[in-house]
Every structure is written in structure tokens, then in C-alpha cells.
Amino acid sequence: MKAHLYPEQELRRRAMGWALRLKVNPGSLRFEALKDRWGYCSLTGDVALALDLVDQDERFQDYVIVHELLHIRVRSHGKRFTALLSAYIPDWRDLEPPMDGTGPNGCEVGRRESGRNHRVAGDKDGR
Numbered sequence: 001m002k003a004h005l006y007p008e009q010e011l012r013r014r015a016m017g018w019a020l021r022l023k024v025n026p027g028s029l030r031f032e033a034l035k036d037r038w039g040y041c042s043l044t045g046d047v048a049l050a051l052d053l054v055d056q057d058e059r060f061q062d063y064v065i066v067h068e069l070l071h072i073r074v075r076s077h078g079k080r081f082t083a084l085l086s087a088y089i090p091d092w093r094d095l096e097p098p099m100d101g102t103g104p105n106g107c108e109v110g111r112r113e114s115g116r117n118h119r120v121a122g123d124k125d126g127r
């Protein structure tokens, strides 16, 4: 009998798979009931993903996962970041939700309620 993973475990497995592929090692990877965003990456490399991401399309899940994990390597949303993102998620521009507010401590992808500009704390090479 095949053991079924809970959706959250499945998503974690997916995220850890991406972490290996992207060669990043998140300080922690949590799933939280984030109400206003899909994912979060702190300046210290702790990644949180919204629990209800499990209800989303897999392509969108991958986008949010890769976006946040890449922030461990590239803090800003500059050219280096978008180049890496495009390498792994070529159609991310189609998937992008009204993207990203900026928290005081890091990236918050996909602010759900508004289309605020996408910025990230400590943005250096972004313009």
C-alpha cells in the first residue's frame, strides 16, 4: 500500500528538492497560515511558505518556492536574481502574482491584496 503524503509534506518534499537543485540550504523551512502573502524569506535565510499554497497550481508553487529559495543566494530582485529565476522558471512572468511588498526584514512574495512594487530589504543591484 502506498503511503499518501499530506499535502503539506508533499509541498515540503517539493521545496527540499528545489533547495538541492538550487544548491541552497534554508536556515529553516516552515509552512504557515500566511494571510497576505505566498512566501517569505528573511535576511537570515529562513523561508516560510503559505499553507494554502497546496491548493495552487504546481507551476505556481514552484515559482514561489524557487523565488524564495533563490533569495538565500541573491538578496535583491536585480538582474542576477531575475536571470537565475528565468533559468529555472522560464515563464515566471506569467505566474507572478501582483508581486511583492517588502517587509522590514526580507522578501515577501505576492502580496495578495495589492500590487505594490516588488522590492526587497537590502536591495543592492536592483533598480
Ligand SMILES: [Zn+2]
Binding pocket: 067, 071, 077, 100, 107, 108, 109, 120
Ligand atoms: Zn522576492
